[in-house]
Amino acid sequence: MCDSEYKSFYLWLAEFIGFLGLLALCLWLALRPKEPSCSITFVTIDQPSNQNGTIFYSLQFDNQNKDSSIFYDDTTFFFLYGQRQDKVAETTIKSFHQGTSSNHEESGTVDAKPGPLKTLLYNAIKNATTELKVALRTRFCYKTWGIKSKFHGLNLAANLPIGGDGKLKFSGKNKNKYKLKKCSSKRLVRWARH
Numbered sequence: 383m384c385d386s387e388y389k390s391f392y393l394w395l396a397e398f399i400g401f402l403g404l405l406a407l408c409l410w411l412a413l414r415p416k417e418p419s420c421s422i423t424f425v426t427i428d429q430p431s432n433q434n435g436t437i438f439y440s441l442q443f444d445n446q447n448k449d450s451s452i453f454y455d456d457t458t459f460f461f462l463y464g465q466r467q468d469k470v471a472e473t474t475i476k477s478f479h480q481g482t483s484s485n486h487e488e489s490g491t492v493d494a495k496p497g498p499l500k501t502l503l504y505n506a507i508k509n510a511t512t513e514l515k516v517a518l519r520t521r522f523c524y525k526t527w528g529i530k531s532k533f534h535g536l537n538l539a540a541n542l543p544i545g546g547d548g549k550l551k552f553s554g555k556n557k558n559k560y561k562l563k564k565c566s567s568k569r570l571v572r573w574a575r576h
Contacts, residue, residue: 415450415524415531418443418480420538421559422516423487427494427548429503435494437461437471441518442559443486450524452480455533457520461494467515468498475520507546514542518562538562 421442429435441459445452457475462468473492480486506512517539524531540562543551552558 415447415526417534418445418452418522418536419561420444420518420536421561422540422542422550423559424489425514425516425542425544425550427499427503427544429494429499429548434496435499435503437492437494438489439492440487440489441475443480443488445480445482445484445486447524447526448483450526451482453523453525453530454478454480455521457488457518459492460515460517460519461492462515462517463498463502463512468495470494470498470502470514502544503548506544506548510546511543511551514544516540516542516562517565537565539565 421444422439423442424438424440426438427435428438439459443454454477456477458472459475460472461470463470471492471494473490475488475490478486478488502512502514518536520536521533522536523533540560542560543553545551550560
């Protein structure tokens with residue numbers, strides 16, 4: 383009789399632990415925040431004949447999480463061109479907070495290096511279009527129910543078609559923005575050194 387009581391107790395305990403594990407897994411899947419995304423919505427390159435060029439840009443950060451806001455660390459934003467990925471320009475976006483289920487716009491200007499910029503604009507005019515690469519590096523953490531997570535790295539990049547007029551060209555599925563995609567942190571570190 384004692385043996386059967388122990389067996390039923392251990393069986394009940396195993397079922398209870400299994401139920402708690404399943405419940406924890408379901409809660410984790412339901413509450414796990416989604417990684418933020420970032421898109422380029424505007425790029426224009428202006429180069430007066432007697433000065434260095436200026437790049438005007440606009441970025442859109444998207445937070446799809448209904449329960450988690452996002453805190454971004456300082457963000458480094460690069461413009462690169464050519465086979466060797468020469469750095470055309472670099473800027474830093476100051477840290478900011480993004481609320482739940484929201485978009486955050488960051489617009490600005492950055493002075494460009496004359497050498498790579500002239501080559502980029504020359505090829506854009508000559509071929510009617512050329513490709514400019516943008517890359518972004520930052521860290522962020524989530525705040526869910528008043529609790530902050532650890533920091534996560536975010537490394538993104540995209541290739542942008544620049545027309546002969548120095549403006550970002552939109553077409554096809556990219557009607558009003560270009561979404562940045564994940565890239566390796568090693569590649570970003572290499573670009574940062576140029």
